[in-house]
Amino acid sequence: MAAVKQRKIIHIDMDSFFASVEMRDNPALCHVPLAIGGKSEHRGVLSTCNYIAREYGLHSAMPTFQAKQLCPDLVLVAGRMPVYVEISKKIREIFFRYTDLVEPLSLDEAYLDVTDCTLFKGSATYIAQDIRRVIFEELALTASAGIAPCKFLAKIASDENKPNGQCVIVPEQVDAFIKTLPLKKIPGVGKVTQEKLAQRGLFTCLDIQQYQPTLLLSEFGKQGARLIAFSQGIDNRCVEPNRERKSLAVEHTFGQNLHSEIQCLEKLTGLFNELERRLVKVLDQKSIIRVGVKLKFSDFTQKTTERKSTRVSLSLLSILLHHLLQQHQGKHIRLIGVSVGLENKIKHEQTAVQLSFIEKGFY
Numbered sequence: 001m002a003a004v005k006q007r008k009i010i011h012i013d014m015d016s017f018f019a020s021v022e023m024r025d026n027p028a029l030c031h032v033p034l035a036i037g038g039k040s041e042h043r044g045v046l047s048t049c050n051y052i053a054r055e056y057g058l059h060s061a062m063p064t065f066q067a068k069q070l071c072p073d074l075v076l077v078a079g080r081m082p083v084y085v086e087i088s089k090k091i092r093e094i095f096f097r098y099t100d101l102v103e104p105l106s107l108d109e110a111y112l113d114v115t116d117c118t119l120f121k122g123s124a125t126y127i128a129q130d131i132r133r134v135i136f137e138e139l140a141l142t143a144s145a146g147i148a149p150c151k152f153l154a155k156i157a158s159d160e161n162k163p164n165g166q167c168v169i170v171p172e173q174v175d176a177f178i179k180t181l182p183l184k185k186i187p188g189v190g191k192v193t194q195e196k197l198a199q200r201g202l203f204t205c206l207d208i209q210q211y212q213p214t215l216l217l218s219e220f221g222k223q224g225a226r227l228i229a230f231s232q233g234i235d236n237r238c239v240e241p242n243r244e245r246k247s248l249a250v251e252h253t254f255g256q257n258l259h260s261e262i263q264c265l266e267k268l269t270g271l272f273n274e275l276e277r278r279l280v281k282v283l284d285q286k287s288i289i290r291v292g293v294k295l296k297f298s299d300f301t302q303k304t305t306e307r308k309s310t311r312v313s314l315s316l317l318s319i320l321l322h323h324l325l326q327q328h329q330g331k332h333i334r335l336i337g338v339s340v341g342l343e344n345k346i347k348h349e350q351t352a353v354q355l356s357f358i359e360k361g362f363y
Contacts, residue, residue, distance in 0.1 A: 125166075
């Protein structure tokens, strides 16, 4: 049998992308603590910030008022999303010069599978260096890169030498790198999971390796299985160049908290209308399979409820909203979001046919 070719995955992550674009276009912003978004002192949140601002402890999604307390000299700039989108397209065009296997994760990061790329004699290290060089020469922006045999390690590696650096984890280094890797660095391990793991004395991948697998699975379910695999350096996910849209959501943070169901219903109508408008662009290829409502409260906690459905309506969203509000009476509402789960029409129709046959007794 032919030997299986070792995969070479690159994760490219732009350095404080939105802020870097603003500093590039306005050099006066280069040497000040800068954040994007968050214009409303009491309601806004930061979209991103430059590295000077990060030295004060600022980070994305931080409330503006808190950021101002930590950094009184913070300069706030309104985001220019159309500009960021256009630059992101140019960055992706650069990626495609090296491989067709590009999986965008957001405007400012993507996975690239360069296993079959013949440039630089197939060296993923030199390919990543060249991608970063071209981005800088053509767009005057810096990027960091992680190179590894699998996706999750490449993503972790891209954060190791930020900004404007890269980190390579060759196959021979995976075992040693994994053993000392803090679990909090694994994508998808948030604060709540970290706390649960810490309560069990689990802080590194080596701790997971030495923990009873059956206990981890019973306590953490699918996430436990994922942790077991990642802690062994196993991640067989492929780079997916055509990521399937599986959901569509519209949400809004309000300038003032909402205090009643009537107020929430008034806002729900506008969100529903916007969701319908955006759905028009996807429903020729997609079918709705579920509908959901999300609420974020004034204490920044959030709750979501969903229901299986093949259509979305204002009445259904109102029922879901009422259900959430009844469960959390007395809490003031900061944000409302509405969403639909989507499925390819062909798959949806096949499922419908199968259900029909089952109902008729043909299965």
